[in-house]
Amino acid sequence: MASYIPIFLMIGIGLFLGIVFLTLHKILGPSRPNPEKLSTYESGVPPVHNARDRFSIKYYMVAVLFILFDIEVVFLYPWAVNFRALGLFGYIEMLLFIVILFVGYFYIWKKGALQWD
């Protein structure tokens, strides 16, 4: 547990700095709001309508596929750490795993699921 102290220290300093900067801004910064300043920033263009709109399924598609391959990468970590100990057998195992997922990747590719038309 004691070996995690540096990590907690980092998190703590990060939180502390964030809070300090925000409160400093609150105290020192001038506050002169007007309707233009308070409106939603939309790349400099006046906002058209509510941002709570229905989004295209394409965004969700990319997110779901990202997660699935993210999980694949998670499995690579314990394998990489033990790469030497597991030897050729472990290499073939992981190759099999990746080939099966590559079939999925090929399917996505051929199906055009990542195409943004």
Add this chain to the structure above:
Amino acid sequence: MTFEQIVFYSLAVVTIFSSIMVVVQRNPVNSALYLILDFFCLGGLYLTLNAQFIAIVHILVYAGAIMVLFVFVIMLLNLGDTHKLADRLNMKKIIGIAFGLAFFVELLYLLGFGTTRSISQQSPAAPEIGTIEYIGKVLFTKFLFPFEVTSFLLLAAIIGAVILAKKKIIH
């Protein structure tokens, strides 16, 4: 109190608080933000149980990736009007309370009412089980078959996602 206990109790309090806030919040986006806090605290709790790998994967996959999905679902369902959701959940509420109570009783039972083995005791092998080296060693030798089956599970999920979201084929 030892250092471990202080860490555990402070994390536990924040976890319970953020879990309650996830359920109570009216705005689904606020619920999602509290869920991120919840995931981070759970990651910390895994660390106190010497499960470093689970802790970091939990934060990477759940707080990083699964949360993106939740936010997307909020956006896709267009839950801007929160009043629409209210007043239709009576039956769900009753079922939820019943299941919650059942789970609570189960927890009490496990925590030492009438059992010989208490779950509050840590296994003597715990410090090494959670390390990434140990997980890798058992995953690629003893649990080789479940690991390979996982790839088929992920493949099925990929195909399912594509079929659900992409009805027409593009050429």
